[in-house]
Amino acid sequence: MTGCIGATENTHTIEDAPAIGGAAAAGSAGTAEGAGSRLRAVAVVGAGPTGLLLAGDLAAAGVPVTLVEKRPRAISNLSRAIxxxxxxxxxxxxxxxxxxxxxxxxxxxxxxxxxxxxxxxxxxxxxxxxxxxxPQYEVERVLERRAMAAGVRFVHGAEVVGLTQDAHGVTLEVRSSGGESSEIRAAYAVGADGLRSGVRKAAGVPFPGKSVIRSLVLADVRFSEEPEGVLALKSSGDAFAVIVPFADGWYRVAGWNRTRDVPDSEPVDLGELREIVRQVFGRDFGMHGARWVSRFHSDERQVPDYRVGRVFLAGDAAHVHSPAGGQGMNTGLQDAANLSWKLVAAVNGRAPRGLLDSYQAERHPVGRAAMRSSGRVVRLAMxxxxxxxxxxxxxxxxxxxxxxxxxxxxxxxxxxxxAYPAPKGAHRLVGRRAPDLALKEGRLYEALRAGEYVLVAPEGAGHATGRAVPAQWRSARRTTLLVRPDGYVAWAAEGADAGAVAAALREHNIT
Structure with a gap:
């Protein structure tokens, strides 16, 4: 059985490369979407983990990238996701x-x-x-270094205030912190600019949902007594708290008390959090030395469409939910990994029909599931x-x-x-995550560092691989796998011959 799935004052435009894929056009299998435009640049908005990973992937593949970030050039000293x-x-x-x-x-x-x-x-x-x-800032630091080394053009202290798109590209209207306006022209734009996304607003995309819980208190602290166990969420009466250890002796503590339902703007100090922890755990473990304390609320929201023409939304710009389970940053990074290689194929004129639309089909259900599962946990805690x-x-x-x-x-x-949806009749592995398979050449995830598909075949098969990275099983297994750049199985077959492999490569436009 086989199967496939598949800031300057001047306008900044890059138009010195061959044809690319368009957002809405479609051709037959093996035909690039929207070939005919000359733009190859991609604009990414938001230099959090999602935007940094996406921009770095694109630049590493040779795609010109401009990354727009509202903050001044500095990594936040707040750990946020952990x-x-x-x-x-x-x-x-x-x-x-x-x-x-x-x-x-x-x-x-x-x-x-x-x-x-x-x-x-x-x-x-x-x-x-x-x-x-x-801490999130450590992840951002490593991803920013990679993006800079790959050649990403950073525009700090600027935000998107307007957006237009046509058959050939997207124009972003950007305003600097000093009030100066400029335009950025690109083939595609990705909004990874968080809960208050300027890209989402400029594109007219709704963000339906509601607040789930208010007045969560958050801090990074020291303890005189080491709390028991591992990452722990515990509730008691009208309160719950969660304690997460860092590797450097600091702890992230979050707490909520039903009787203290106040706006985010209400002043907060460590004493309030200490009292919540004491109420839930029976003692406060000698909490002291907070490097920061904050009050916030948690929303459940998701856009109906992750793609609107040539504009895509990822991370918190597309979905937000309770921090229970720590899925927020992770879901955003996985959005970026799903989208980046598809945009590379599009700007290089190699995206088969439906490839860009598959971002919505694959990632929207994942965002919805994360929202529901984390919401269920926090409601049970309450x-x-x-x-x-x-x-x-x-x-x-x-x-x-x-x-x-x-x-x-x-x-x-x-x-x-x-796992992602697979076509009817596809091999049982299609759409599933490929684990780090042992190959004669090393590990699968080392082979994926090339940013291309990997064709894993039985020893001695000798198949032509097109642009896919050739690899062979270290074991005697006879399954042939075509693994996507994001580590999911695109096609699989038992005992495939050269013709079947060639057809799969053509289907994914990687001959």
């Missing part, structure tokens, strides 16, 4: 970055929800069978009525005693269990 999950580490490994980040972070093999639910990640079929505790407490107890019992449910939950939270 968990890097297994699937994200795999994607960073495919870019040669995971080992450096891994060395800086603190690994933990269990994620504890409530008092009796413990998610064990040690059984993950991954090189990274754990989650990594690491439970106080007898029937909601009974639901929480039933959920905890099911996760604890029903292995398939526990496995599914771990796979969803870590990203390792996520």
């Amino acid at each position: 968990i890097v999950h297994a699937r994200t580490l795999e994607l960073l490994d495919a870019r040669g970055l995971a080992d450096e980040l891994d060395a800086m972070g603190g690994p933990f093999g269990r994620l504890r929800l409530f008092d009796s639910v413990s998610l064990d990640m040690s059984d993950l079929r991954s090189r990274y069978n754990y989650a990594l505790s690491l 439970a106080r009525r007898p029937w909601t407490l009974a639901v929480r107890a039933a959920f905890a019992a099911a996760v604890k005693h029903v292995r398939p449910m526990r496995t599914k939950l771990v796979g969803q939270v870590t990203g390792v269990g996520l």
Whole structure:
């Protein structure tokens, strides 16, 4: 069985390269979308982790990239997101970055929800069978360095205030912090500029949803007494709290008290958080020395369309949800990894029909699932009525005693269990994440560092591979796999002959 899936005052324009793919045009399989435009540049807005990974991928593939960021040129000293999950580490490994980040972070093999639910990640079929505790600014620093080395053009202290698009490209109206206006012209634009995305607003894309919880208090602190266990979320009466250790002796603590429902603008100090932790855990562990304290609220929102013509949305510009499970930054980075290679194919005139639209088809359901699962956890943490407490107890019992449910939950939270839709009749592996397979040439995720498809064939098969990186199984396995640049299986077959392989390469326009 086989199957396939597939800031200057002047206008900044790059028009010195061959034809590219357009956003809305389509041709037959093997025909590039929208070939005929001469623009090759891509504009990325937002220099958080999502935008930095995407811009770095594009530039590494030779695509001219301008990255627009509202903040001045400096990495935020607030850690914000703090968990890097297994699937994200795999994607960073495919870019040669995971080992450096891994060395800086603190690994933990269990994620504890409530008092009796413990998610064990040690059984993950991954090189990274754990989650990594690491401040977001460390991830940004490494991704920014890579993007700069690849040639990304940074425009700091500027925001998008307008947007128009036509058959050949997108024009962004950008305003600097000093009030000066300029335009950036590109073949495609990607809004990775967060909850208040200027790209999303300029493109007229709605962001439906609601606030789930207000007045969460957040801080990075020291403890005189070491808290027990690992990443732990615990609730008690009208409050809940979560404690996450960093590798350097600091802890991220978040807390909420139902009786203290105030706006984000309300002053906050460490005493408020200390009291919440004492209420939930029975003691405050000698909390002291906060390097920052903040109050915020959590929304659940998702755009209906991740693509509007030549404009794409990714990360928090496309979806926001509760921080429960630490899926926010990870989902955004995985958005970027899904989209980047598709844009590379488009600007080089190689995107087969439907490839750009597959970003919506593949990533929108993932964002929706992350929003629902994290929302479910935070609502259970907030439970106080007898029937909601009974639901929480039933959920905890099911996760604890029903292995398939526990496995599914771990796979969803870590990203390792996520799969994309596959055509009817496709091989069972199509659309699934490829683990880090052992190859004669080394590891699969090392081969993916070329930014191309990888064709994994039985030893001695001798198939022509087109632009795909050739690889062979280290074992005697007879399955032939065509693995996409983002590590998902595009096509697979048992005992495939040269004709079947050639047809798969043509289907994906990589002959």
